[in-house]
Amino acid sequence: xTDTQLPIEKPLRQxxxxxxxxxxxxxxxxxxxxxxxxxxxxLVAGGILLAALGVNPWTFYSDVWKYGVSDGNWQQxxxxxxxxxxxxxxxxxxxxxxxxxxxxxxxxxxxxxxxAGFGPSLVKDLPLWFADVLLFLLAAGVGAGWAFLPGFLxxxxxxxxxxxxxxxxxxxxxxxxxxxxxxxxxxxxxxPQTEAIPFEKLLPPIPGTSIDVSLLVAFTAVIVVHYVxxxxxxxxxxxxxxxxxxxxxxxxxxxxxxxxxxxxxxxALIGMAAAAFVLSPFWGYVRADQIPTYGDSIIPFVFLAxxxxxxxxxxxxxxxxxxxxxxxxxxxxxxxxxxxxxxVALILLFMTIIEYLGRQRELGASxxxxxxxxxLRLPLRRRPAEAK
Amino acid sequence: MxxxxxxxxxxxxxxxxxxxxxxxxxxxxxSIRSGEVHCLLGENGAGKSTLVGILxxxxxxxxxxxxxxxxxxxxxxxRTALAHGIGTVYQHSTLIPELTVLENLMLGDTRRLRLDVxxxxxxxxxxxxxxxxxxxPDEKAVDLALGxxxxxxxxxxxxxxxxxxxxxxxxxxxxxxxxSELERVVGRLKEQGQGIxxxxxxxxxxLSLGDRISVLRHGRLVGELGNDxxxxxxxxxxxxxxxxxxxxxxxxxxxxAPELQEDIEHVEQEHDRRAKVGKDTVLELDDVSAxxxxxxxxxxxxxxRLGLQExxxxxxxxxxxxxxxxxxxxxxxxxxxxxxxxxEAPITHLSVHARQKLGLRYVTDDRLGEGTVPPLxxxxxxxxxxxGQRPFWRFGRLQRRAVDRKAAELVSEFDVRTPSVATRVGTxxxxxxxxxxxxxxxxxxxxxxxxxxxxxxxxxKTTTSVRNTIRELADGGGAALVISTDLDELIEICDRxxxxxxxxxxxxxxxxxxxxxxxxxxxVGDDVEAAA
Numbered sequence: 001x002t003d004t005q006l007p008i009e010k011p012l013r014q015x016x017x018x019x020x021x022x023x024x025x026x027x028x029x030x031x032x033x034x035x036x037x038x039x040x041x042x043l044v045a046g047g048i049l050l051a052a053l054g055v056n057p058w059t060f061y062s063d064v065w066k067y068g069v070s071d072g073n074w075q076q077x078x079x080x081x082x083x084x085x086x087x088x089x090x091x092x093x094x095x096x097x098x099x100x101x102x103x104x105x106x107x108x109x110x111x112x113x114x115x116a117g118f119g120p121s122l123v124k125d126l127p128l129w130f131a132d133v134l135l136f137l138l139a140a141g142v143g144a145g146w147a148f149l150p151g152f153l154x155x156x157x158x159x160x161x162x163x164x165x166x167x168x169x170x171x172x173x174x175x176x177x178x179x180x181x182x183x184x185x186x187x188x189x190x191x192p193q194t195e196a197i198p199f200e201k202l203l204p205p206i207p208g209t210s211i212d213v214s215l216l217v218a219f220t221a222v223i224v225v226h227y228v229x230x231x232x233x234x235x236x237x238x239x240x241x242x243x244x245x246x247x248x249x250x251x252x253x254x255x256x257x258x259x260x261x262x263x264x265x266x267x268a269l270i271g272m273a274a275a276a277f278v279l280s281p282f283w284g285y286v287r288a289d290q291i292p293t294y295g296d297s298i299i300p301f302v303f304l305a306x307x308x309x310x311x312x313x314x315x316x317x318x319x320x321x322x323x324x325x326x327x328x329x330x331x332x333x334x335x336x337x338x339x340x341x342x343x344v345a346l347i348l349l350f351m352t353i354i355e356y357l358g359r360q361r362e363l364g365a366s367x368x369x370x371x372x373x374x375x376l377r378l379p380l381r382r383r384p385a386e387a388k
Numbered sequence: 389m390x391x392x393x394x395x396x397x398x399x400x401x402x403x404x405x406x407x408x409x410x411x412x413x414x415x416x417x418x419s420i421r422s423g424e425v426h427c428l429l430g431e432n433g434a435g436k437s438t439l440v441g442i443l444x445x446x447x448x449x450x451x452x453x454x455x456x457x458x459x460x461x462x463x464x465x466x467r468t469a470l471a472h473g474i475g476t477v478y479q480h481s482t483l484i485p486e487l488t489v490l491e492n493l494m495l496g497d498t499r500r501l502r503l504d505v506x507x508x509x510x511x512x513x514x515x516x517x518x519x520x521x522x523x524x525p526d527e528k529a530v531d532l533a534l535g536x537x538x539x540x541x542x543x544x545x546x547x548x549x550x551x552x553x554x555x556x557x558x559x560x561x562x563x564x565x566x567x568s569e570l571e572r573v574v575g576r577l578k579e580q581g582q583g584i585x586x587x588x589x590x591x592x593x594x595l596s597l598g599d600r601i602s603v604l605r606h607g608r609l610v611g612e613l614g615n616d617x618x619x620x621x622x623x624x625x626x627x628x629x630x631x632x633x634x635x636x637x638x639x640x641x642x643x644x645a646p647e648l649q650e651d652i653e654h655v656e657q658e659h660d661r662r663a664k665v666g667k668d669t670v671l672e673l674d675d676v677s678a679x680x681x682x683x684x685x686x687x688x689x690x691x692x693r694l695g696l697q698e699x700x701x702x703x704x705x706x707x708x709x710x711x712x713x714x715x716x717x718x719x720x721x722x723x724x725x726x727x728x729x730x731x732e733a734p735i736t737h738l739s740v741h742a743r744q745k746l747g748l749r750y751v752t753d754d755r756l757g758e759g760t761v762p763p764l765x766x767x768x769x770x771x772x773x774x775x776g777q778r779p780f781w782r783f784g785r786l787q788r789r790a791v792d793r794k795a796a797e798l799v800s801e802f803d804v805r806t807p808s809v810a811t812r813v814g815t816x817x818x819x820x821x822x823x824x825x826x827x828x829x830x831x832x833x834x835x836x837x838x839x840x841x842x843x844x845x846x847x848x849k850t851t852t853s854v855r856n857t858i859r860e861l862a863d864g865g866g867a868a869l870v871i872s873t874d875l876d877e878l879i880e881i882c883d884r885x886x887x888x889x890x891x892x893x894x895x896x897x898x899x900x901x902x903x904x905x906x907x908x909x910x911x912v913g914d915d916v917e918a919a920a
Contacts, residue, residue, distance in 0.1 A: 232784045233776035239764070240772060246758040249720055250750070251772040252741035 035304045035311070038354050039318070042346035049342065055333045063332050068325020078211045079280055081320040083108075083273040085218040087295050088312045089225040090143075090269030091302050094262045096229060098242035099154065101266045103165030104295035106172025107146045111139040111274035113176035116194040116286040117184030119278065123201040132203060136217070136275045143271020144264040146172050151263025155256035161263075173291070180288040192288035203279045214276035221269060226309035238262060270295070297323070297341070300348045319344075395458070396421050397583045398443070398474065398552050403452035405438050412438040413449070414607040420552055420583045424615075425574060427598030428587045431634065431847035435607035436587045440556045443585070444476035445469035470496075475545030476554040481537055482544075485530035489540050492529055493547060515543045518580060519573045534705065535566025542573065552583040559593055565908065571597060589848060591630060595623065603633040610634075634848075668696040669732070670867045671717070671748075671836045676726030678716045685891040686712045689726075692886055692893065694836065694869055699862045701882030701899075702871040703907050709891035710871045711753075714840045717869065718750035719743045730836065744773055747835030751842055753871075755821045762814025766806050767795030769813045770828050802827040803853070819850035826857055837861060838869045843877060855881050879903055887911055 047057035068077050087104055094101040115135050122131040150164035177192075186195035203212035229235035237258050241248040248255060273294070278286060301315035326340045396419035405413040413435045420426050430436050441447030442454075445466040453460050456472050463469045469476070483492045494508045509525050516523050521539045529537060538558060545553055555574075559567055574597060577584060588594055594601050601613045611633040618626065671694040680686035687709040694700045704710060715721035717728065719740040728736045730746055738746075752759045760769045771780055771791055780791045795809040804823045806816055813821060822842070829837055839858060843851040858868050858881055871888075872878050878885050879899060887894040887910040894910040897903055 231786050233781045233786065234784060236768065236775055236786065240761050240775075243763055244758070244761045246754070247761050247772065249740070250718075250752060250758045251775070252719075252739065252744055253775070254739065254741065 031306065031311075034354055035306070035315075038304065038347050038350035039315075041350040042343055045346050045350075046339075046343045050333075050335075053335070055335065060329050060333050063329035064322060064325035066325065067328035068321035068323075072210075073324065074321070075210050077317070077320040077324040078209075078215055079282065080324050081316055082212075082214045082218045082280065083277040084294055084298050084316045084320060085313065086221055086273035086276060087270050088298050088302050088305075088316055089221050089309050090266045090273065091295070091299065092305075092307050092309050092312065093225060093229070093238070093269065094266040095302065095307050096235075096242050097238040097258070097262050098245065099151075099259060099262055100162045101147060101150070101165050101263060102162055103147060103150060103169045103172065103267075104270050105293045106165075106169030106176075107143040107267050107270045108274045108277075108293075108295065109176040109291040110146050110172045110179075111142040111271035112278050112286050112291050113179045113184060113194070114142045115139050115275045115278040116197075116284075117179060119197050119284075120195045123197055128201060128204075132279065135279065136272055139271040139275035140268035141271065143269070143274065144267040147263040147267025147270075148260070151260040154263070155259040176286075176291060177288045180286060186285070194285045194287075197279070197284040199281065199284065202281050202284050203276075205281070210281070212280055214280060217272070217276065221272070222309050222313060225269070229309060234261070297344050300344060300351060304347070304351060397456065399455040400439070400443070401453045401455060403439070403442060403449045403454075405435075405442065405447065405449045411607045413442070415452070416604070416607070416609045417452075418602055418609070418612075420585055421600075422551070422581045422583050423578055424599045425578055425584045425586055425597050427594040427601045428585060428604060429589065429591065429594045429601055429630065429634065430604035431589055431849065434589075434604040434634075434847075436589075436604055437556065438607075439604070440476065440554055440585075440587060443469065443474055443552075443554055445474075470548050470550065473549065473551040474554065475548070475550030475552070477538065477541045477545050477556065477558060479557040481529075481534075481541065483529040483537055483540060486528060488526050488528055489523055489532070490525040492540065493544055496544065496547065511547065512543065515546055518546075519543070519576055521569075521573060533566070535569055538566070538570065539573065546582075551581075552585065553577060554585040554587070556587045557589070558586070559588065559590065591627060591634075594630070595626060601630065603630060605634060669693045670696050670698075670730065671869070672729040672732075673717070674727045674729070676716060676723045676728060678712045678721050678723045680709070680712055680891070684711050685709045687716065687888075688891045690888075690893050692896065694867050696867055697862050697865060698884070699858060699868045699870060699882045701878035701885040702869065702888050703875055703878050703885050704873070704888035704894075704911060706873050708888050710840065710873075710888060712891070713888065714750060714752070714838050714869075714871055717838050718748070720750075741773075747833055749829035749834045749837045751822075751825050751829050751837065751839045753841035753844060755818060755825065756814065759825045760813045760821055763812055765810045766799065766804065766813055766816070766824060767792050767809040769824055770795045770798055770809075773828060774832070798827040798831055802830075802857075819846045822846060822850065822854065826854065830857065830861060834861065834866055836867050836869070838871070840871045841873065842870065843872075843874065851877075875904060875907060878907075 043061070047061070050057040050060050067073055087108065091101065091104065115138060118138060119131075119135055122134060125131075126134070146168060147165070150159075150161045150168055153159035153164050154161040180194055181192045184194045186193055188195070203214050205212050206215065229238065237248070237253050240251065240253060241255065241258060245255075248258075277283065277292070277294075297319060298316065301319055302312060305312035305315050322343065323340060326343075327337050330337045330339050398420040400416060400418045403413050403416045404411070416435070416439060418426070418428075418439075428436050428439065438447055442449050443463070445463045445468055448464065454463055455461070461468075461472055463472065463474070466476075484495070487495070490505070490508055490512060493512060494503055494505075512523065512525050519539065519542065523536065523539060523543070529540065532540065542553065542555075558570060574584060574586070578599075586594070586597055595618075598613075598618065599615045601618065602609055603611045603613075611630075613621075613626070613630070621629070673690055673692050676690045677688045678686045684707050690709075690713065692700070702710065702713065712721060716723050719735075719738060719742075723736065726736075727734055730743070730748055735743055735746065735748070756762055761772065764772075768791070771794075774780060776784065780787055780794070792809055798804075799806060799809055802823045804816075804820050804827065806820060813824060816824070826842075837858075842858065843854050846854065855877070858870060862868050870878065870882060882899050884896055884898055885903065885907060886896040887907055889911055897906050897910070
């Protein structure tokens with residue numbers, strides 16, 4: 001008991017306000033590994049699958065590039081990006097709070113039907129910019145309205161929102177179909193679809209491109225959502241709720257209000273995605289049973305981006321290219337376009353595997369007792385020979 | 389049983405283990421002998437748990453060897469530890485509540501494919517007879533008292549014929565009665581030649597149980613007292629000798645001793661203080677009932693009042709409604725009936741947030757699960773209860789500089805040891821997390837504070853500082869409701885002590901001589917007339 005000064009008792013350094021660069025660097029590396037590696041692995045595995053189907057993977061992937069990016073095709077990919085981005089940030093808002101709004105398809109379909117239904121008359125009677133703003137607000141309102149009930153049930157009775165949002169999706173899609181075939185049906189034609197908004201009354205392009213202005217709306221939404229989540233009281237409350245719901249209750253966060261607000265925000269953003277989709281220069285109308293279910297393809301990327309609104313942009317861009325170019329590439333290669341879904345599924349699969357491994361690795365840094373971490377790691381380690 | 393008579397069963401030789409930034413074990417050598425209780429004494433963070441982990445196969449040492457019966461072995465998993473005859477009873481229960489005693493005991497036994505119920509029952513009977521305890525094989529673990537659960541854990545550790553039994557802080561959850569029961573069981577095992585490692589941070593336990601006491605400090609073995617020394621030295625000398633080991637050579641003059649001295653003075657001052665305490669009521673519970681959750685009981689018809697400058701303790705065995713009581717007061721749980729008043733104003737229907745604003749605070753016992761958000765920084769955790777409030781948020785926008793500046797102030801005021809205010813709370817030690825929570829609850833004008841097990845699992849130094857903080861709160865014109873399962877703690881700091889038993893208030897007693905016995909009998913429920 002001579003020397004009593006040991007590192008554990010040494011006065012700790014003065015509080016500093018940043019973590020060291022090294023830790024930041026290794027954290028970035030971690031993020032990159034977890035986000036990029038699954039995509040790369042999925043492309044490789046997809047390539048092997050293509051080869052097995054007798055398609056040259058090189059040709060396929062270069063076709064994707066050719067039709068999705070080169071020769072101005074990137075502009076088409078950019079237009080595709082808009083609804084995807086808005087849905088992505090709409091999901092991030094709720095997922096951050098560990099709330100699961102899986103009713104995006106219903107919210108999207110219903111909002112799309114309403115925009116397509118009211119659009120033709122609105123753009124006819126009102127100044128175009130005003131009509132567009134109104135339509136976006138209408139879509140946001142419809143999306144939020146459809147998300148309200150699950151949010152309310154969750155807040156008030158703790159009803160599992162995964163189930164209620166999924167159920168509401170079925171109702172929402174059927175209701176959208178009913179509206180399209182009924183009150184919104186274009187009386188001039190037989191096919192069950194709404195009256196088409198004339199091309200010149202659709203969203204104007206950004207000058208010098210063929211991309212419509214909704215891309216700006218989407219980017220604005222990304223920035224706003226990111227700011228709100230990272231810098232504001234509302235964002236911190238969502239984060240606390242997501243990271244530790246018991247703590248959220250303990251510190252006096254009003255959980256019912258917060259839950260409902262998160263669902264409303266999510267539904268509104270998804271509704272706006274629907275408005276951007278209907279009013280984009282490719283469409284102007286919707287057809288019953290043919291409203292896309294973008295959310296399904298975008299979900300894996302939301303997780304790959306670690307629920308970060310800015311980080312999701314490159315992933316969405318990647319998927320937009322894959323989707324635009326892939327459609328052509330698949331038909332060139334005589335493959336069904338569903339092959340894209342295979343790629344998305346592969347990404348999900350590899351993401352899960354990497355996540356599992358990463359989680360095992362990260363245990364030490366988290367709040368699991370150190371001894372337990374050691375025990376968990378033991379089976380993975382080579383057993384040292386018995387010491388002699 | 390002299391030191392040379394028996395060869396050691398297990399020897400730890402020059403064991404070292406470091407974690408990032410911390411040397412948990414530094415060149416520790418110990419030997420465990422048959423028929424001997426070897427007490428490992430040290431504060432939290434002294435390296436006791438790491439040493440247990442190494443013995444039980446949960447942790448691998450960085451260097452050093454373990455010798456069993458003179459042969460060097462490598463213990464790389466709990467399974468190997470058991471195979472080498474080392475059984476461990478961990479601090480927290482590892483029994484599965486919904487399974488019966490027998491089922492729990494059979495769980496670890498995977499030697500055969502088919503469950504050997506009869507064999508297991510026979511083994512249980514054999515071990516129960518050995519320990520001279522009565523355990524019903526078909527009772528569910530959840531229905532057993534904590535002391536009984538511990539006996540099952542001991543049997544579980546001995547199940548495969550262990551020769552060394554490691555008991556990690558076995559007394560932290562026990563009532564005084566259960567402790568003497570444990571003492572008896574340990575005595576039986578000792579007679580039968582079992583080697584016992586008894587880990588504790590309580591000096592009197594080590595003195596009453598140990599045949600050999602090893603003191604760990606900052607990961608180092610700072611002293612070992614053998615059987616001869618323990619028997620030949622007067623108890624008071626032993627006590628001061630061990631305190632000197634635990635706190636270092638300089639103890640009499642350095643930081644800790646004055647604190648301990650202050651403690652003693654504090655106790656003397658208590659009497660003066662008590663005279664003026666409790667005239668004005670600050671918090672009142674009037675016939676309050678609230679539902680329980682899971683295996684925890686709720687509360688029924690609890691009536692109590694807390695006076696100005698008073699420290700009111702709530703004693704009782706864990707799970708008897710403590711959490712329900714704390715949460716009802718904090719506003720986290722709705723009472724099913726009754727009224728709660730703060731400064732005579734009804735607050736029964738106010739939200740958690742509104743009560744906080746009125747100065748009612750709650751220091752929860754669930755530090756990581758509820759009290760903090762582990763992945764968030766220290767500074768954000770300090771402001772979790774003020775999200776959105778000026779000047780730390782303006783127009784909903786986080787004022788990071790204001791938050792960090794105030795956080796740094798609180799960190800130094802409450803002596804939180806953290807590399808920085810940006811460090812994630814989940815990476816701090818239990819004591820520092822507790823200090824973060826105290827800093828949060830006791831800043832910004834606290835009036836009435838509910839403490840739930842405020843020093844649970846903390847080392848002596850932090851415990852002392854937490855208790856002083858509670859006293860300062862009361863002296864400074866606040867009031868404290870201290871819920872604790874540690875009776876000594878309540879007796880040390882409280883003016884009055886209420887006893888919660890099966891969700892009801894069994895009685896409230898004034899602190900004073902003989903209070904421990906009265907509380908003990910209220911806990912087991914044979915002192916009805918004491919109920920006020």
